Amino acid sequence: MSRKHRLLCAVVLAIAFAGLASGCASSSGSAKESGVSAIPTSEPASKGEDLYEAIAPQPSTDAADGLTKMNGFVKAYKQAIEEDDTSAAQQAAQDLAGTWKAIEEEAAKLDGQRAETVRGDLFLLLEQSGEVKNKDQLVDISYSLYQMIRDLKEKAEGSLPHEETVPEAEDSEIYP
Amino acid sequence: MIRMNKRLLGFALSLALIFGLIPFTAASAATxxxxxxxxxxxxxxxxxxxxxxxxxxxxxxxxxxxxxxxxxxxxxxxxxxxxxxxxxxxxxxxxxxxxxxxxxxxxxxxxxxxxxxxxxxxxxxxxxxxxxxxxxxxxxxxxxxxxRTKTVKHALGETKLNGVPQRVVILFNGMVDTSVLLGVKPVGAVESYLQQPFYEYLRPSLIGVKDLGDETQPNLEGIAALKPDLIIASKMRHEKINDQLSKIAPTVHTEDVFSWQANLKFAADVLNKQPLADAYLANWNKRVADFKKKMGSKVSQTEVSVIRTNPNGTARFYVEGFAPNILLDLGFKFPKTQTDLTQDIMNVATKEQTPLLDADYIFDFTVDWDGDGAVYKLQKEWIDNPLWKNLKAVKNKKYYKVNAVNWNLSGGPLAAQKMLDDLYFYFNLE
Missing domain, CATH: 3.30.457.10 (Copper amine oxidase-like, N-terminal domain)
Structure with a gap:
């Protein structure tokens, strides 16, 4: 099956899923309750969101592993956009989204705000990678995404410096 | 015969290696x-x-x-x-x-x-x-x-310390980043230029640290109230208030705020954190070597330009400072048109001078100081001017807007790591 056909199928599936999701929303609670980054349900779903929903999760060992993979995918994405390789860019965007879907809940626990930004950036990449209108904007988005992934990875790996305590002040004769 | 000699030589070398390595390994195991x-x-x-x-x-x-x-x-x-x-x-x-x-x-x-x-x-x-x-x-x-005591030689003289400082005040951003790397939580520190009180990536390590205001005009009363046992300042920013600072607590100065490796070594020495700094620098040097290896000969042939748009509408290029120093360490060079004009930074006043900003790669760390987006409108005026599209970097799609915190404002070793990460990203390196 060609990439175009696969994408078409993905869009059709996404629309179907979106219809199902809207039917379930009132009875099964909001996205916030499920622990997933909240996207306002009152707004109509974007094309990027539909495409995102249609992508199957690509499992990783844990959040750190998934974020490491995403680090590679986002570099591949940026390179593909700069080389006008739309097909490779779409593949990288789908790999990013699939990997993210599998770790999103865990990542949101590490940093809900960043996780929400990642999700939003992924919508944009998915939406715009098929028909690139503004390469510069996509490179900027991929840079933003790259930084978010790096920051989340640091948190997942616990490599951020820890808080230290400070002793009480002592009176000094020389420096009152 | 020659062939036999070569075999013997090879065998002898193998034996020498084996017997040479065994004692070394044994010694390493239980040194x-x-x-x-x-x-x-x-x-x-x-x-x-x-x-x-x-x-x-x-x-x-x-x-x-x-x-x-x-x-x-x-x-x-x-x-x-x-x-x-x-x-x-x-x-x-x-x-x-x-x-x-x-x-x-x-x-x-x-x-x-x-x-x-x-x-x-x-x-x-x-x-x-x-x-x-x-x-x-x-x-x-x-x-x-x-x-048990130490006389610290610094940019404004010598200062004697009676014990490793425990209540440290820090007066420039690069040193705030450095203190986090070294695991020394200051009692007070100047605030960041953006994302106040402290840059987001440092904030988790600085909970409870007193915000002492702007780096260029720190709050002296606030400093005194903290009863510090050391103030780390920079001659570049605080020479004029050194007398006031020195009356509050022993004060040491770095030469400038952007020579981050020298400042890291200085802080590690004063704060008794040498092993952490050594480990960081060893890893840094390893990454720099890796970057250079992956770039190959291309790096020395690549010209880079580090720019920003100023709030007054002028543009600026840098050939000295935090980001330029890192780019030089990595083996890049700056355009001769820039280095011929200045030793550090230069404001470009008119759009006619746009070609001065050019290089193979342009990295732009324009900062939205006021948070109102006005500077981005000014940046767009530069980008929309007819000479902009003729720039080599723009033509080749190598003009990048980069993170101002990591590339310019923070100026410490943790920011340096992030900037180097970004360069791996921009140069498509694994």
Whole structure:
């Protein structure tokens, strides 16, 4: 099956899923309750969101592993956009989204705000990678995404410096 | 015959390698080597167990050292816990475990205390941490120096410190980043240029740290109220207020705010965190070498331009500063048109001068100081001017808007790592 056909199928599936999701929303609670980054349900779903929903999760060992993979995918994405390789860019965007879907809940626990930004950036990449209108904007988005992934990875790996305590002040004769 | 000789030579070399390596490996596995210990510049004579390197860490017989320091030692026979106390400070440890307590705080020692020659040896650095003693190691002399006072030579003279500082105030952003790397939580620090009070990536390590205002005009009353035992400032920013600062607490100055490697070494020396700085720099140098290797000969042939749009509508390029220094370390060069004009930074006033901004790659760290987006409109005026599209970097799609915090404003070793990450991203390196 060609990439175009696969994408078409993905869009059709996404629309179907979106219809199902809207039917379930009132009875099964909001996205916030499920622990997933909240996207306002009152707004109509974007094309990027539909495409995102249609992508199957690509499992990783844990959040750190998934974020490491995403680090590679986002570099591949940026390179593909700069080389006008739309097909490779779409593949990288789908790999990013699939990997993210599998770790999103865990990542949101590490940093809900960043996780929400990642999700939003992924919508944009998915939406715009098929028909690139503004390469510069996509490179900027991929840079933003790259930084978010790096920051989340640091948190997942616990490599951020820890808080230290400070002793009480002592009176000094020389420096009152 | 020649062929045979070559085989013999190969065999001999193999034997030499094998037999040469075995003692080395064996020695590495259980390295213990006696070392000399100086206290305040005088050699200390130990009877029985000697200070020694064990697995690359320096251990000392604690009882003998405690006697030298005139510290009190108590050992609980039941729990085998030993407490060394001095001037209200203490370390509590148990032979065989790295878990210990220093001044009431649970810590992990860099090695478990061991019994040897009827003595118990503990990592000397832990003793230093507990009692505010500087510990420095000379590998060539196999000597460890313990100093209870230190005279720090800095950009504005010399300052004597009576013990490793515990309540540190920091007056420039690059040093705030450095302090986080070194695990030293300041009692107060100047606020960040953006994302106040402190840059987001540093914030988790700076909870409870007093915001002392702007780097260029720190809050002197706020500093005094914290009763610091050290102020780390920079001559570049604080020379004029040095007299006021020095009346509040011992004050040391770096030469400038952007020579981040020199500033890291300086801080590590003053704050007794040499091993952390050494480890960071070793890793940094490894990454720099990796970057250069992956870039190959291309790096020395690539011209880069570091620019920003100013709030007054002019543009600026930099050939000196935090980001330029890192780019130079990595082997890039700046356009001759730029280096011929200035040694550091230069404002470009008119759009007619747009070609001055050009290079193979342009990195733009325009900052939205006021948070109203106005500067981005000015940046767009530069980008929309007819000469912009003729720039080599723009034509080749190598004009990048980069993170101003990591590339310019923070200016410390943690930011440097992020900037280097970004360069791997922009140059498509794994």
């Amino acid at each position: 213990t080597q006696n070392v000399t210990l100086n206290l305040d510049g005088k050699k200390v004579a130990f009877t029985g167990a000697q200070p020694q390197l064990i697995g690359g860490k320096i251990f000392v017989p604690y009882a003998a050292l405690a006697a030298q320091l005139k510290a009190t030692v108590k050992t609980d026979a039941a729990s085998k816990k030993t407490t060394i106390s001095l001037n209200g400070k203490s370390i509590v440890f148990t032979p065989g475990t790295v878990n210990a307590t220093i001044n009431g705080k649970a810590v992990k020692l860099e090695g478990a205390p061991v019994s040897k020659d009827k003595s118990v040896l503990v990592p000397v650095r832990s003793i230093g941490d507990a009692f505010g003693i500087w510990v420095s190691w000379s590998g060539s002399k196999k000597t460890v120096d313990l100093n």
